[in-house]
Amino acid sequence: MMKRFVLLSFLLIPVFLSAQLINNEFVLEYHQKDIQQHLQNLSGKLSSRKASAFEVKAFSNHPKNEYYTLKVDIDASEEWYKTLVRDKNIINIERAAITKNRNTRPNDPQLASQWYLETIKAFDAWSITKGGPDLNGKEIVIAILDDGFLTSHEDFSDIFYTNPGEIPGDGIDNDANGFIDDVNGFNFDTNTGTITAETHGTQVLGAGAAKGNNGRGISGINWNAKVILCQVPLKTTEVQKAYDYVFKMKSLYLDSGGTKGANIVTVSYSAGVAERFGSEFPVWCSLYDKMGAKGILSVGASPNSNDNIDIVGDVPSTCESKYLIVVTNSDDNDIKVREAGFGPKHVDMAVPGEDILTTNDAISKYSLVSGTSLSAPILAGAISLLHSMECASFTEDYTNNPGNTTLMLKDIILNSGDPISYRSGSQIKPLSEITVSGNRLNIHNAMIEMTKVYNDCIIKGPLxxxxxxxxxxxxxxxxxxxxxxxxxxxxxxxxxxxxxxxxxxxxxxxxxxxxxxxxxxxxxxxxxxxxxxxxxxxxxxxxxxxxxxxxxxxx
Ligand SMILES: [Ca+2]
Ligand SMILES: [Ca+2]
Ligand SMILES: [Ca+2]
The missing domain is CATH 2.60.40.1930 (Macroglobulin (MG2) domain)
Incomplete structure (x- = not known):
């Protein structure tokens, strides 16, 4: 008995001492309507005098929303947590936490070039498609969650998704989706449709979706991408609200036959909570399955540290969803960058993220930066490019069976990459030892694999x-x-x-x-x-x- 107690205490200590967790804020998944009354009843049974002071809010304005945030008094937070974990009416509960952007380390701009485009065979891929709508003429949309975006950047002309049902700036939720003025996306920090500039998000956005062939700056992977912007502060609760928004917009799109919402095929997020596990964030992780079933392939960036995240933890990297691809960072020698995460269970593949020339703030416009933060949107751009291929039966399968088609696409992306290496001391070893696929992204190969699975794909080239x-x-x-x-x-x-x-x-x-x-x-x-x-x-x-x-x- 004593032994058991010691073990439990040992396990719990790091949770409570962590600076990342917000101990008195929770996310709840609850299926019954009157959560206020339910919590009121629970608080009466708690011994802490401060238990009655709580504040519960639905994630958004929907009357039957199943996600809630709950704030309680810090002195009652432990008792609340233990009670809610045991409560059978609560489907899932997790503590809120502070997220951290994956680094984008600045580098010498003199070295500027988009070296990685040749490595991932983007030029060959562009001979097949440069992006744009699918075969039915439907827009293909990338969702990007990040801290803010310089939307006025010269290389972002014409790249933003526009919500057809929303009138900007009138303070009214015209399309009744629960979000006021969400024209190009939503700002989950201010709860408005106004997107503001931050450097990290601007760098991430350009790597995935800067406008191609416009005579300016750089080219994203998809020349004609449409991006829905989700501005999120560094807090897990708001990140989940943004993912929930992505899920809702795609659901609206499917339910309305393409007249409402957005045809989001991928969502990229280059931040997270280090040294935590997906099991501590069941609500967050379940969102990847919900989005995946609707046809959204999620991309996450592993941390910029040489850690085995299977062992030390990382969220969302250790969420167990099949619909999530977690990337590490590779350099121009096709070797995993030392300061990049790995894990044979949870890190799927490498995508170049080192010395990436991308969009930057209004003053410098472009900058050379490094980190898994760039790897993730490059993969998201590639996913959207695959959706632009002229493959009639793929487009049909994706429409009729989005979940399974998305998993098939994930398999193609992972398995069509080129095997690369990592450094272990003075030795060079195969990346397959420390990641799921051992491969680095190869977009052209992925397209060729698509043509094998779908024999009506059109490969473009000279007549x-x-x-x-x-x-x-x-x-x-x-x-x-x-x-x-x-x-x-x-x-x-x-x-x-x-x-x-x-x-x-x-x-x-x-x-x-x-x-x-x-x-x-x-x-x-x-x-x-x-x-x-x-x-x-x-x-x-x-x-x-x-x-x-x-x-x-x-x-
Ligand atoms: Ca709206
Ligand atoms: Ca409006
Ligand atoms: Ca450009």
């Missing part, structure tokens, strides 16, 4: 006929690839170069083949024999290609 030409008396068809959207001119020649047929068809986005009806034309053409070699020629703008095929008339 080329990519399949044999099939032919019968009525029509001919072939698969092709192109990087242009101009009309396609199609010609059929015989071996002597005589033109037998010509037509012009519009380029159709998302259709990787051409099928041309030629009723009676060839069979009535005296030049066409029953069996002969013909050639199809394809011209689009200044590009030309062609292919021979063996024609056999059925007559």
């Amino acid at each position: 080329e006929i990519t399949s044999p030409v099939s032919f019968n008396n009525e029509s001919f068809s072939f698969k092709y690839k192109t990087d242009s959207e101009e009309n396609l001119k199609i010609f059929i020649f015989d071996v002597l170069g005589r033109l037998l047929f010509r037509t012009e068809v519009p380029f159709i986005k998302g259709q990787p083949f051409i099928n041309v009806e030629v009723p009676n034309l060839l069979s009535e053409n005296s030049k066409v024999n029953q069996h002969q070699i013909l050639f199809v020629g394809l011209i689009q703008g200044k590009q030309k290609t062609g292919k021979g095929f063996f024609y056999t008339s059925s007559k």
Whole structure:
């Protein structure tokens, strides 16, 4: 009995001594309506005289919201906590905590370059898609949670999601989603739609989503990303409110058939609570599953310290959700940066985060910075880019079965990366020893893997006929690839170069083949024999290609 007591005390001491936890603030998950009355009843049973002084608030204005924040008197906080943990009516309870931004260490701006774009094969990926809407023309949205964003930065032109149902600045929640004036997102610090500038968030935002090909600054991974901004103070309660908002906006989007809310496919957060475990934050961790079931793949940054987080802890890195990818930081030698977290159970992969040129404050505009903070949004940008691929069956699967399709996408991203290394003393060892996949992100490889899972994906490139030409008396068809959207001119020649047929068809986005009806034309053409070699020629703008095929008339 004594032994048990000693062990328990030992386990509890660090929890109560921690500076990160806010001992008298809690997040509760509760399914019944009148939590005020329930807590009132509980407080009457507590021995502390100060137990009756408590303040409970729903996360947002929804009448049946299942998340609440609870503040109690500090002297009664231990008794409250023990009672609430035992209370079967409370589904989950956690203490609030202070979060800390993952570092972005400034570096010498003279070294400025976007070296990592070649490493993660972004240029090859951009030959397939540069981002933009999905095949149904629906916007693809990245949610970013951070401390603030310089929205007026020159390289953020046209990158922000705009809530179609919200009128800015009128103090009214026009779309009745529970958030007043949430036009480009929401400020969870001030409870307004006004986003204000902070350096960390501005650096994170640019790495993932700076505007590409606009003649300014840098390029994010997705040239045409739409970002929904969630400004969060360094406190877990507000972080969870922001995740809950992301969940609600995606749910609204799905429930309204795309007319309300936002088509959020990924959410990135580059901060957390170090040396804590997901089991201490059950409400927070459960949000990743809730978002994941709706099709949101979350990205988290491991700490900027050479720690095994499986052992020392980190939140959200140690949340056990399948829908969360936790990244560590790799450098231009493809080696894990020493000051970056690892963990064979909880750190999934490496993404470059060292010496990253990104957007900065209004004075310096751009800056070279380092840290897992940059790795996370780079991955989020890559996830959104994969959603922009022209893969009809992927887009259909994602619409009909968002949760499973998101898990499939996660598998592709983890497994298509390139294996890299880490330093252990003077030795170089495989990263697979200390992370889940052992890989560093390779976006182009991920796209190639997508085409294997979904065989209707369109790989863009110079004009080329990519399949044999099939032919019968009525029509001919072939698969092709192109990087242009101009009309396609199609010609059929015989071996002597005589033109037998010509037509012009519009380029159709998302259709990787051409099928041309030629009723009676060839069979009535005296030049066409029953069996002969013909050639199809394809011209689009200044590009030309062609292919021979063996024609056999059925007559
Ligand atoms: Ca609103
Ligand atoms: Ca409004
Ligand atoms: Ca740019």
